[in-house]
Amino acid sequence: MTSTTEPSIVVENVGKTYYPSPKWMQALVRSQIKEPIVALDSVDFTVDPGEIVAVVGPNGAGKTTAFRILVGLTTPTTGSASIMGYNTTKQSAPVRSLVGWMPGDDRSMLMRLSCAENLRFHGRLQGMRPRAIDRRVDETLELVGLGHAAKKSIFALSAGMRARIQLARAIFHKPEVLILDEPTGAVDPVAAHGLLNLIISIVEESKIAALVSSHRLEEIEALHSRMILLDQGRIRYDGDLQTMRAKLDRPCVEITFREADTAGRAAKILTANGHGPESVTQHGEVLRCILSHGTPHGAVLGELDTLIGDVVSVDEVKRPLRDLLADIYGAEDMPTAEELRRRRREERQRRREQGEGKRSGRLRSRR
C-alpha cells in the first residue's frame, strides 16, 4: 500500500444526468427514461488513505451513481473523478486495478463456483500470478472468516457469508481504494456488525481509502467515520457525526406520567404557551419534548405546574440519528408520523366541511 498524503479519491463538481435514449435507439429498445433525470448535481468530496467515509441517503439520492462513476461503469456528465490520480473516465484501466468494488447485491458472484474459484477467477482477471493467487486465496478467506468454506459454492452460503465473500473479492488484489455499496444490505444486524468491524480493521491495517454506503443508520454510527449525506443528487452534509450532532441536535427529554390522560393534559399545557419546548409528542403516558438549545430541563418541568406530582420519571434521551437526518432532509421529504396524522386529520376535516356544504346547498334548493 502507498503512503501518499494525497487524497485517494477526488470527486470534483461531478454531475450525472441520465437522458432518454436517442430516437434512433428507441426503434431497437424502449427507453425506461422519458425525461432527463439528474442523479448527481455538483458533488465534491475527497477521501484520504486510511479514511472511511459513509455515504448516506434515501433511495435515488445518487449514492450508487457516484460509486459507479468511481469504478468506471458510467461517466460523469460534468466534472471529473479520480482514483489515486487516475481519471475514472479517461484512464479506467488503471483505475480498475486500484479499486476493490463490492456491488449492492450478491448476484455479481459466480453462483456455481466455489468461494476459492470465485477468488481465483477474479485474481486471473486482475493479472495476478498463479502462485500469488493460491497464496492470496487462503489468506483472504481466512481474513474474512471463510477459511472453512473455501470449497463451498456461493449458492450454498448464507447471506452473511455471501457478503463476506464479496468483501473478500473486493480486497483480494490488495486495492488502494474500497468502494462498498450497501455491504450489509442483505445481512442480519449481528452479521452486519461483524462485517463492519472487519471493514474497519482492514482499512486501518491496510491504510486504504473506503467509501461505504448504507441505509442502516446505526451502522453509520458504528463506523465512527466521516459521513456524506446525499439527497436528490446533492451533498446536504459532509463531516463527522459528532459535529453534525453538535450543530443540529437539540436536547430531548422524555417525561413519563402515571396516566395517559395526565400526559395529554401536560402536552396541552406545554404547547399552549409560546416559550415551551420546540415540539411535544405523546406516546401513551410518555411525553417526548424536544427543547431548543440552552433550555434547561427544569424549565419544562416548571411549566407543568400542578401536574408535576403525576410525573413518574424524567429521562434525557439521545435523539436517534434517523430524526436528525429527517431534519436535514426536510419535512417534505420525510414527514414524521405526527405530521402524517395531522395531515390526515386536516383532510378528514376538509371533507366533512365540503360534505356539510353540499348537504345544506341541496336542502336550500329543495326549499
Add this chain to the structure above:
Amino acid sequence: MAFLRMEFVEEISYPMTFVFALAKSLMPLVLSFFIGQLINDGRVGGDYLTFVAIGLGVTAMLQGALVGFGGMLQVAFQRGTLETYLVEPVPWTVLPLAMNTWALGFGLFNGVALMVLGGILGANYELGQLPGFALLILLGMIATTAIGILSAAVLMLTLKSQPILVFYGLAASLLAGSVFSVSQLPGWLRFFSYLIPHTYVINGSRTLLMADPGSFDLPFSTAAIVLTVFSVIAFPMGLWLFRRALEFARKMGLLSGY
C-alpha cells in the same frame, strides 16, 4: 483461460443439460440418414449422408462462434455479473474473445461429434484433405465470431440480440445449404448465399472432403480467399463497434439495466 474454466465448471454443474444438448444436436443427422435413403439426386453428389454430415457438422462448429459471445453476454446481463467483468482490468476488446472460448470449444466438439457419427453411419470423407478442412474451419470461425461480436454490439444497446442471431443462424442454414445444395435455391435467394461466410465454409469443406461434392462445387481457394477477406474486414470492425457500443452504454448508464 479464466473464462474457459469458469464456463466449464458452470457446464458440468448441469451434466444432464450438457448431455441432452449434445444429443439434441446429433438428432438431425440421424434423421438425415433415413431421409438420405430416399434421395437420389445428383445435386448432392449422390452421397446424401456425407453431404449432410459435413453440412450439419460445419454448421455446428460455426454456431458456437456465432452465438457464444452474445449468449454469454446476455446471461451476464441477466445474472448481474457483466459489471464485475467490466470492472476488472481486462481490455474491453479482449472480453468478446475471452467470453467466447467455451462456446467455440463446445461448437467444435459438437461439429466433430456430428461428423464422427456420420462416419459411423456410413459417410465417406476424403481424409487426406483434413489440413485444408481445418484451415477453412479456422477461417470460418474467425468470420462468424466477427458476426457474433457485431451482434453483441447491438446487444449492448438493445439488451437482447439473441432473436437476431437465431434468425441469422436459421437463415445461414438455409442460404448456405447445410442439408441441401445451394443450387436448389432460386437465383435471387442464391445472391444472399454469397454474402454469408457459412456458404463458403460448408461448400468449400464439401469440395475438400467429398469425392463428388454435387452441383455447387466451390473451389477451396475461392472459399479461403473470401473468408480471409471477410475476416480481415469484419473482425476489427466488430471489435471496434463493440467497444463503441460499450462506451455508449457506459455513458448512457445502460450497463446495469436489463
